[in-house]
Amino acid sequence: MALRFRRYIRLAPGVRLNVSKRGVSVSTGIRGASLTYGKRGLYGNVGIPGTGVSYRERLDHSKNRRISSDSDVNTSINIQLSLQNDGNILLLNKQGQPLPPDLARIIKKQGYETILDWLNKQCLEINKHIEIIRDIYLLTPPPQPLFDYQTLPFIEPEPSYPTLKGLGLLGRLFESRRQHIHNHNTNLIQQYENEVSEWYRRKVEFEEAQKKIKWLFEEGRFSDNNAMMQALELRFETLDWPRETIISMDIVENGEDVFIDVDLPEIEELPTQEASVLEKTLKLKLKDISQTELRKLYMNHVHGIGMRLIGETFRTLPTIKAVVVSAYSQRPDKSTGNLIDEYLYSIKVIREDWNKINFQKLEFVDPVTALERFEIRRDMTATGVFKAIQPYTYNLS
Numbered sequence: 001m002a003l004r005f006r007r008y009i010r011l012a013p014g015v016r017l018n019v020s021k022r023g024v025s026v027s028t029g030i031r032g033a034s035l036t037y038g039k040r041g042l043y044g045n046v047g048i049p050g051t052g053v054s055y056r057e058r059l060d061h062s063k064n065r066r067i068s069s070d071s072d073v074n075t076s077i078n079i080q081l082s083l084q085n086d087g088n089i090l091l092l093n094k095q096g097q098p099l100p101p102d103l104a105r106i107i108k109k110q111g112y113e114t115i116l117d118w119l120n121k122q123c124l125e126i127n128k129h130i131e132i133i134r135d136i137y138l139l140t141p142p143p144q145p146l147f148d149y150q151t152l153p154f155i156e157p158e159p160s161y162p163t164l165k166g167l168g169l170l171g172r173l174f175e176s177r178r179q180h181i182h183n184h185n186t187n188l189i190q191q192y193e194n195e196v197s198e199w200y201r202r203k204v205e206f207e208e209a210q211k212k213i214k215w216l217f218e219e220g221r222f223s224d225n226n227a228m229m230q231a232l233e234l235r236f237e238t239l240d241w242p243r244e245t246i247i248s249m250d251i252v253e254n255g256e257d258v259f260i261d262v263d264l265p266e267i268e269e270l271p272t273q274e275a276s277v278l279e280k281t282l283k284l285k286l287k288d289i290s291q292t293e294l295r296k297l298y299m300n301h302v303h304g305i306g307m308r309l310i311g312e313t314f315r316t317l318p319t320i321k322a323v324v325v326s327a328y329s330q331r332p333d334k335s336t337g338n339l340i341d342e343y344l345y346s347i348k349v350i351r352e353d354w355n356k357i358n359f360q361k362l363e364f365v366d367p368v369t370a371l372e373r374f375e376i377r378r379d380m381t382a383t384g385v386f387k388a389i390q391p392y393t394y395n396l397s
Contacts, residue, residue, distance in 0.1 A: 008247070008248045009236050009247050009248070009249070010245070011236060011237075011241040011245040011246075011247060013240070013241050013242060013243050078094045079091050079092065079093065079107060080093075080094075080096075081115065083122050083284060086286075087275070087278075087284035087285055087286050088283055088284075089108075089119065089282055089283070089284075091103075091104045119277055119282060119284060120277055122284065123275045123276065123277050126284075127274055127275055129242075129271055130271050130274060133242050133270060133297065133300075133301045134297055134301065134304075135300075135304070136242060136301060136304040137300075137303070137304030137307040137308060137367040137370075138362050138363065140308050140310075140311035140359065140362060141311050141312060141315045141359070142311070142315070142359035142360075143311075143315055143351065143354065144315075146315060146316070146318055147235055147315045147316045148217060149213055149216070149231070149234060149235070151213060151214050152210060154202075154206045156199065156202065156203070158199055159192060159196050159199055161192060162188040162189065162191070162192050164188060164189075165181050165184055165185055166181075167181055168181075213234065215227075216230055216231045216234070217231055221316070221317055221318070221319075222318065223255070223319070225251050225253070225255050228255065228319075229250075229251055231316055231317065232249065232312075232313060232316050232317060235316045236312065239308075243265055243269070245262065245263060245265070245305070246263040247260055247261060247263070247309070251320075252394055255319060255320075256319065256320060256321040256322065257320070257322045257323075257324065258313050258322075258323045258324070259324045259326070259392075259394070260309055260324065260325045260326070261325075261327075261328065261391075262305060262306070262309060262325060262326070262327045262328070263328060264302050264305065264327050264328060264329045264344065265302075266330065267295070267298045270294060270297060270298060270301070272288060272289055272294065273287060274286075274287055274289060295385070296384060298384060299380070299384040300368065302344065303367040303370075303371050305327065306325045306327055306371060307367050307370060307371065309323075309325055310323045310325055310354065311359075314354055320351065321351050322348060322351065323348075323349050324348045324392050325346070325347050325349075326343055326345070326391035326392065327343065327344050327345050327346070328343045328344065328391075329342055329344055329386075342388035343389050343390070344378065344380070344386040344389070345371075345376060345377060346376070346377040346378075346389060346390075346391035346392045347371055347374055347375065347376040347377070348374060348375040348376075348392055349374045349375075350374075353373070353374060354374075357370065377389045377390065377391065377392065
Protein backbone atom coordinates (compact mmCIF):
# COMPACT_ATOMS: atom_id res chain seq x y z
CA MET A 1 0.00 0.00 0.00
CA ALA A 2 1.57 3.28 -1.08
CA LEU A 3 1.82 6.37 1.09
CA ARG A 4 -1.06 8.74 0.61
CA PHE A 5 0.50 12.18 1.04
CA ARG A 6 2.89 14.31 -0.89
CA ARG A 7 5.03 16.09 1.76
CA TYR A 8 7.87 13.99 3.17
CA ILE A 9 10.10 14.73 6.15
CA ARG A 10 12.96 12.83 7.71
CA LEU A 11 13.08 12.96 11.49
CA ALA A 12 16.81 12.92 12.18
CA PRO A 13 18.12 10.73 14.96
CA GLY A 14 19.45 12.49 18.03
CA VAL A 15 20.48 9.15 19.49
CA ARG A 16 22.12 6.73 17.11
CA LEU A 17 21.62 3.11 18.06
CA ASN A 18 24.35 0.59 17.35
CA VAL A 19 22.23 -2.53 17.09
CA SER A 20 22.40 -5.85 15.31
CA LYS A 21 20.85 -9.27 15.63
CA ARG A 22 23.44 -9.94 18.34
CA GLY A 23 22.41 -6.90 20.34
CA VAL A 24 24.16 -3.67 21.21
CA SER A 25 27.92 -3.29 21.17
CA VAL A 26 30.27 -0.53 22.34
CA SER A 27 33.67 -0.22 20.75
CA THR A 28 35.15 2.86 22.43
CA GLY A 29 35.33 4.29 25.91
CA ILE A 30 34.97 7.76 27.33
CA ARG A 31 36.72 10.40 25.26
CA GLY A 32 39.87 11.61 26.96
CA ALA A 33 40.00 8.72 29.48
CA SER A 34 42.75 6.10 29.57
CA LEU A 35 45.19 4.27 31.81
CA THR A 36 48.96 4.64 31.92
CA TYR A 37 51.17 1.86 33.23
CA GLY A 38 54.90 2.38 33.75
CA LYS A 39 57.76 2.05 36.19
CA ARG A 40 56.13 4.44 38.62
CA GLY A 41 52.87 2.50 38.75
CA LEU A 42 49.37 2.65 37.28
CA TYR A 43 47.71 6.02 36.64
CA GLY A 44 44.26 7.03 35.48
CA ASN A 45 44.30 9.90 32.98
CA VAL A 46 41.41 12.20 32.16
CA GLY A 47 42.17 14.87 29.58
CA ILE A 48 40.30 17.95 28.44
CA PRO A 49 40.33 17.50 24.65
CA GLY A 50 41.93 20.38 22.81
CA THR A 51 43.50 22.00 25.88
CA GLY A 52 46.62 19.92 26.47
CA VAL A 53 45.67 19.71 30.16
CA SER A 54 45.05 16.43 31.94
CA TYR A 55 44.27 15.12 35.41
CA ARG A 56 46.32 12.17 36.68
CA GLU A 57 45.75 9.96 39.71
CA ARG A 58 47.81 7.01 40.84
CA LEU A 59 45.61 3.93 41.11
CA ASP A 60 47.82 1.16 42.54
CA HIS A 61 48.65 2.54 46.02
CA SER A 62 49.53 6.24 46.20
CA LYS A 63 46.81 8.90 46.34
CA ASN A 64 49.06 11.73 45.16
CA ARG A 65 47.50 13.91 42.48
CA ARG A 66 48.86 16.50 40.16
CA ILE A 67 47.96 18.58 37.11
CA SER A 68 50.14 17.97 34.07
CA SER A 69 50.44 19.09 30.47
CA ASP A 70 51.33 17.41 27.20
CA SER A 71 54.94 18.38 27.76
CA ASP A 72 55.15 16.03 30.77
CA VAL A 73 57.07 13.02 29.46
CA ASN A 74 56.60 9.51 30.89
CA THR A 75 58.30 6.28 29.89
CA SER A 76 55.05 4.37 30.12
CA ILE A 77 52.41 2.43 28.25
CA ASN A 78 49.24 4.33 27.32
CA ILE A 79 46.36 1.88 27.68
CA GLN A 80 42.94 2.19 26.07
CA LEU A 81 39.86 0.27 27.18
CA SER A 82 37.65 -1.47 24.65
CA LEU A 83 34.41 -3.37 25.26
CA GLN A 84 33.90 -6.45 23.13
CA ASN A 85 30.62 -7.87 21.83
CA ASP A 86 30.78 -10.69 24.39
CA GLY A 87 31.02 -8.19 27.26
CA ASN A 88 34.73 -8.69 28.01
CA ILE A 89 37.09 -5.75 28.45
CA LEU A 90 40.09 -5.63 26.17
CA LEU A 91 43.16 -3.58 27.15
CA LEU A 92 44.97 -2.14 24.15
CA ASN A 93 48.27 -0.36 23.70
CA LYS A 94 48.75 2.87 21.76
CA GLN A 95 48.90 0.94 18.49
CA GLY A 96 45.56 -0.75 19.22
CA GLN A 97 47.10 -4.14 19.94
CA PRO A 98 45.95 -6.25 22.95
CA LEU A 99 48.31 -6.26 25.94
CA PRO A 100 49.94 -9.52 27.01
CA PRO A 101 47.59 -11.48 29.36
CA ASP A 102 49.93 -11.24 32.39
CA LEU A 103 50.24 -7.48 32.08
CA ALA A 104 46.50 -7.10 31.51
CA ARG A 105 45.75 -9.02 34.73
CA ILE A 106 48.08 -6.76 36.75
CA ILE A 107 46.49 -3.61 35.36
CA LYS A 108 42.94 -4.87 35.95
CA LYS A 109 43.83 -5.65 39.55
CA GLN A 110 45.58 -2.34 40.29
CA GLY A 111 43.09 -0.20 38.37
CA TYR A 112 39.98 -2.12 39.45
CA GLU A 113 37.89 0.86 40.66
CA THR A 114 38.62 2.98 37.60
CA ILE A 115 37.87 0.15 35.19
CA LEU A 116 34.68 -0.75 37.08
CA ASP A 117 33.49 2.87 36.88
CA TRP A 118 34.17 2.89 33.14
CA LEU A 119 32.31 -0.40 32.72
CA ASN A 120 29.27 0.90 34.62
CA LYS A 121 29.12 3.89 32.28
CA GLN A 122 29.16 1.59 29.26
CA CYS A 123 26.36 -0.47 30.81
CA LEU A 124 24.23 2.63 31.34
CA GLU A 125 24.90 3.76 27.78
CA ILE A 126 23.71 0.44 26.35
CA ASN A 127 20.56 0.26 28.47
CA LYS A 128 19.80 3.92 27.78
CA HIS A 129 18.95 3.02 24.18
CA ILE A 130 16.23 0.67 25.40
CA GLU A 131 14.84 3.35 27.72
CA ILE A 132 14.77 5.94 24.93
CA ILE A 133 12.85 3.57 22.67
CA ARG A 134 10.42 2.57 25.41
CA ASP A 135 9.88 6.06 26.84
CA ILE A 136 9.69 8.19 23.69
CA TYR A 137 6.12 9.18 24.63
CA LEU A 138 7.39 10.92 27.80
CA LEU A 139 8.61 13.78 25.56
CA THR A 140 5.07 14.43 24.28
CA PRO A 141 4.42 18.16 24.84
CA PRO A 142 1.16 19.59 26.21
CA PRO A 143 -0.97 21.66 23.79
CA GLN A 144 -0.13 24.86 25.69
CA PRO A 145 1.91 26.96 25.59
CA LEU A 146 2.25 27.08 21.83
CA PHE A 147 5.59 26.08 20.39
CA ASP A 148 7.43 29.25 19.39
CA TYR A 149 10.30 29.25 16.91
CA GLN A 150 13.14 31.56 17.93
CA THR A 151 14.79 33.24 14.96
CA LEU A 152 18.56 32.98 14.78
CA PRO A 153 21.22 35.64 14.19
CA PHE A 154 23.65 35.41 11.29
CA ILE A 155 26.87 34.42 13.06
CA GLU A 156 29.26 34.02 10.14
CA PRO A 157 32.01 36.64 10.62
CA GLU A 158 32.57 39.23 7.91
CA PRO A 159 35.76 38.62 5.90
CA SER A 160 38.77 40.57 7.18
CA TYR A 161 40.54 43.14 5.05
CA PRO A 162 43.75 41.58 3.70
CA THR A 163 47.23 42.56 4.80
CA LEU A 164 48.79 44.25 1.78
CA LYS A 165 52.43 43.86 0.84
CA GLY A 166 54.65 46.93 1.24
CA LEU A 167 57.04 48.18 -1.43
CA GLY A 168 60.21 47.52 0.50
CA LEU A 169 63.63 48.61 -0.72
CA LEU A 170 63.44 46.69 -4.01
CA GLY A 171 60.00 48.10 -4.76
CA ARG A 172 61.23 51.65 -4.35
CA LEU A 173 64.22 51.00 -6.61
CA PHE A 174 62.71 48.97 -9.45
CA GLU A 175 59.55 49.63 -11.46
CA SER A 176 59.04 45.93 -12.28
CA ARG A 177 59.06 45.11 -8.57
CA ARG A 178 56.58 47.90 -7.83
CA GLN A 179 54.29 46.59 -10.56
CA HIS A 180 54.50 43.06 -9.20
CA ILE A 181 53.58 44.23 -5.69
CA HIS A 182 50.79 46.39 -7.08
CA ASN A 183 49.31 43.43 -9.00
CA HIS A 184 49.60 41.22 -5.93
CA ASN A 185 47.78 43.74 -3.72
CA THR A 186 45.15 44.39 -6.39
CA ASN A 187 44.39 40.65 -6.54
CA LEU A 188 44.11 40.49 -2.73
CA ILE A 189 41.70 43.43 -2.67
CA GLN A 190 39.63 41.98 -5.50
CA GLN A 191 39.46 38.63 -3.73
CA TYR A 192 38.42 40.41 -0.52
CA GLU A 193 35.70 42.37 -2.28
CA ASN A 194 34.35 39.16 -3.87
CA GLU A 195 34.32 37.44 -0.48
CA VAL A 196 32.52 40.39 1.14
CA SER A 197 29.96 40.46 -1.66
CA GLU A 198 29.33 36.72 -1.24
CA TRP A 199 29.17 37.14 2.53
CA TYR A 200 26.53 39.88 2.21
CA ARG A 201 24.55 37.70 -0.19
CA ARG A 202 24.51 34.83 2.32
CA LYS A 203 23.65 37.24 5.15
CA VAL A 204 20.69 38.75 3.29
CA GLU A 205 19.49 35.30 2.23
CA PHE A 206 19.72 34.01 5.81
CA GLU A 207 17.95 37.03 7.31
CA GLU A 208 15.17 36.83 4.72
CA ALA A 209 14.67 33.17 5.60
CA GLN A 210 14.49 34.08 9.29
CA LYS A 211 11.91 36.78 8.55
CA LYS A 212 9.84 34.20 6.71
CA ILE A 213 10.07 31.83 9.66
CA LYS A 214 9.05 34.62 12.03
CA TRP A 215 6.01 35.34 9.86
CA LEU A 216 5.14 31.63 9.74
CA PHE A 217 4.90 31.40 13.52
CA GLU A 218 3.53 34.85 14.31
CA GLU A 219 0.87 35.00 11.59
CA GLY A 220 0.92 32.31 8.92
CA ARG A 221 0.23 29.22 11.01
CA PHE A 222 -3.05 30.75 12.24
CA SER A 223 -4.71 30.91 8.82
CA ASP A 224 -2.64 29.80 5.83
CA ASN A 225 -2.52 26.07 5.05
CA ASN A 226 0.84 26.21 3.33
CA ALA A 227 2.33 28.23 6.19
CA MET A 228 0.89 25.74 8.67
CA MET A 229 2.57 22.91 6.79
CA GLN A 230 5.92 24.71 6.74
CA ALA A 231 5.70 25.54 10.46
CA LEU A 232 4.99 21.90 11.29
CA GLU A 233 7.90 20.78 9.10
CA LEU A 234 10.26 23.15 10.92
CA ARG A 235 9.06 21.85 14.28
CA PHE A 236 9.48 18.22 13.29
CA GLU A 237 12.97 18.92 11.97
CA THR A 238 14.08 20.06 15.44
CA LEU A 239 13.10 16.79 17.12
CA ASP A 240 15.67 14.31 18.40
CA TRP A 241 14.56 10.84 17.34
CA PRO A 242 15.87 7.36 18.24
CA ARG A 243 16.29 6.44 14.57
CA GLU A 244 15.83 8.13 11.23
CA THR A 245 12.10 8.09 10.56
CA ILE A 246 10.25 9.13 7.42
CA ILE A 247 6.86 10.78 7.78
CA SER A 248 4.48 12.27 5.26
CA MET A 249 1.72 14.71 6.04
CA ASP A 250 -0.97 16.93 4.65
CA ILE A 251 -3.49 19.49 5.87
CA VAL A 252 -6.94 19.16 4.35
CA GLU A 253 -8.60 22.10 2.67
CA ASN A 254 -10.60 23.27 5.66
CA GLY A 255 -7.34 23.82 7.54
CA GLU A 256 -8.67 21.99 10.59
CA ASP A 257 -7.40 18.41 10.11
CA VAL A 258 -3.84 17.11 9.75
CA PHE A 259 -3.13 13.68 8.28
CA ILE A 260 0.24 12.10 9.12
CA ASP A 261 1.70 8.83 7.87
CA VAL A 262 4.71 7.47 9.75
CA ASP A 263 7.09 4.72 8.68
CA LEU A 264 7.56 2.63 11.83
CA PRO A 265 10.74 0.74 12.69
CA GLU A 266 10.61 -3.02 12.37
CA ILE A 267 10.65 -5.08 15.54
CA GLU A 268 13.83 -6.71 14.22
CA GLU A 269 15.59 -3.34 14.45
CA LEU A 270 15.12 -3.00 18.22
CA PRO A 271 17.88 -3.93 20.69
CA THR A 272 17.60 -7.58 21.65
CA GLN A 273 19.88 -7.53 24.70
CA GLU A 274 20.20 -5.58 27.94
CA ALA A 275 23.36 -5.25 30.00
CA SER A 276 24.44 -5.68 33.60
CA VAL A 277 27.89 -5.49 35.23
CA LEU A 278 29.65 -8.50 36.74
CA GLU A 279 31.85 -6.67 39.24
CA LYS A 280 33.93 -9.63 40.35
CA THR A 281 35.14 -10.47 36.86
CA LEU A 282 34.98 -6.94 35.38
CA LYS A 283 32.72 -8.09 32.60
CA LEU A 284 29.52 -6.88 31.03
CA LYS A 285 26.77 -9.49 30.97
CA LEU A 286 24.48 -9.26 27.96
CA LYS A 287 21.10 -10.88 28.53
CA ASP A 288 18.70 -11.63 25.69
CA ILE A 289 15.36 -9.87 25.95
CA SER A 290 12.53 -12.42 25.77
CA GLN A 291 10.21 -12.35 22.77
CA THR A 292 7.35 -11.37 25.07
CA GLU A 293 9.29 -8.40 26.45
CA LEU A 294 10.50 -7.46 22.96
CA ARG A 295 6.93 -7.32 21.65
CA LYS A 296 5.93 -5.23 24.67
CA LEU A 297 8.83 -2.86 23.97
CA TYR A 298 7.72 -2.62 20.35
CA MET A 299 4.11 -1.92 21.35
CA ASN A 300 5.18 0.91 23.65
CA HIS A 301 7.51 2.37 21.05
CA VAL A 302 5.17 2.47 18.06
CA HIS A 303 2.30 3.86 20.13
CA GLY A 304 4.69 6.33 21.78
CA ILE A 305 5.68 7.58 18.33
CA GLY A 306 2.02 8.29 17.58
CA MET A 307 1.57 10.16 20.87
CA ARG A 308 4.65 12.28 20.24
CA LEU A 309 3.61 13.28 16.72
CA ILE A 310 0.05 14.12 17.81
CA GLY A 311 1.30 16.22 20.70
CA GLU A 312 3.81 18.13 18.58
CA THR A 313 1.14 18.86 15.95
CA PHE A 314 -1.42 20.24 18.39
CA ARG A 315 1.20 22.39 20.11
CA THR A 316 2.54 23.82 16.83
CA LEU A 317 -0.77 24.45 15.03
CA PRO A 318 -3.35 26.14 17.30
CA THR A 319 -6.22 26.11 14.77
CA ILE A 320 -6.05 22.37 14.09
CA LYS A 321 -9.06 20.51 15.52
CA ALA A 322 -8.11 16.92 14.69
CA VAL A 323 -4.98 14.90 13.95
CA VAL A 324 -4.99 11.55 12.16
CA VAL A 325 -1.85 9.43 12.49
CA SER A 326 -1.55 6.26 10.43
CA ALA A 327 1.48 4.10 11.19
CA TYR A 328 2.77 1.48 8.80
CA SER A 329 5.51 -1.13 8.59
CA GLN A 330 7.10 -3.14 5.80
CA ARG A 331 6.27 -6.83 5.70
CA PRO A 332 6.77 -9.58 3.09
CA ASP A 333 3.73 -10.19 0.92
CA LYS A 334 2.78 -13.84 1.48
CA SER A 335 1.77 -14.21 -2.14
CA THR A 336 4.90 -12.70 -3.76
CA GLY A 337 7.56 -12.41 -1.05
CA ASN A 338 8.03 -8.73 -1.90
CA LEU A 339 7.98 -6.09 0.82
CA ILE A 340 4.76 -4.12 1.08
CA ASP A 341 3.54 -1.40 3.43
CA GLU A 342 1.07 -2.65 6.02
CA TYR A 343 -0.70 -0.20 8.34
CA LEU A 344 -0.61 -1.31 11.97
CA TYR A 345 -2.86 1.37 13.38
CA SER A 346 -4.70 4.51 12.33
CA ILE A 347 -5.97 6.92 14.96
CA LYS A 348 -8.07 10.07 14.91
CA VAL A 349 -7.69 12.46 17.86
CA ILE A 350 -9.88 15.51 18.56
CA ARG A 351 -8.15 18.39 20.33
CA GLU A 352 -10.74 18.61 23.11
CA ASP A 353 -10.21 14.94 23.96
CA TRP A 354 -6.42 15.29 23.74
CA ASN A 355 -6.49 18.10 26.30
CA LYS A 356 -7.85 15.67 28.92
CA ILE A 357 -4.45 13.90 29.21
CA ASN A 358 -2.42 14.94 32.25
CA PHE A 359 0.84 15.88 30.57
CA GLN A 360 2.49 16.61 33.92
CA LYS A 361 2.21 12.93 34.88
CA LEU A 362 3.03 11.10 31.67
CA GLU A 363 5.19 8.67 33.63
CA PHE A 364 1.94 7.13 34.88
CA VAL A 365 0.49 6.86 31.36
CA ASP A 366 0.61 3.69 29.26
CA PRO A 367 0.89 4.84 25.61
CA VAL A 368 -0.88 1.73 24.33
CA THR A 369 -3.86 2.27 26.63
CA ALA A 370 -3.81 6.05 26.14
CA LEU A 371 -4.40 5.83 22.40
CA GLU A 372 -7.30 3.42 22.94
CA ARG A 373 -9.29 6.35 24.36
CA PHE A 374 -9.59 7.79 20.85
CA GLU A 375 -10.99 6.57 17.54
CA ILE A 376 -8.45 3.90 16.62
CA ARG A 377 -8.27 1.22 13.96
CA ARG A 378 -5.97 -1.54 15.11
CA ASP A 379 -5.92 -5.34 15.04
CA MET A 380 -3.45 -6.32 17.76
CA THR A 381 -3.33 -9.19 20.21
CA ALA A 382 -2.65 -8.70 23.93
CA THR A 383 0.92 -9.90 23.33
CA GLY A 384 1.63 -7.33 20.62
CA VAL A 385 1.08 -9.23 17.37
CA PHE A 386 -0.28 -6.87 14.71
CA LYS A 387 -2.41 -7.57 11.64
CA ALA A 388 -2.78 -5.12 8.77
CA ILE A 389 -5.66 -2.62 8.82
CA GLN A 390 -7.14 -0.03 6.47
CA PRO A 391 -6.21 3.50 7.58
CA TYR A 392 -8.51 6.49 7.79
CA THR A 393 -8.80 8.52 4.58
CA TYR A 394 -9.58 12.19 4.00
CA ASN A 395 -13.29 11.74 4.54
CA LEU A 396 -12.43 9.82 7.73
CA SER A 397 -14.03 6.69 6.34
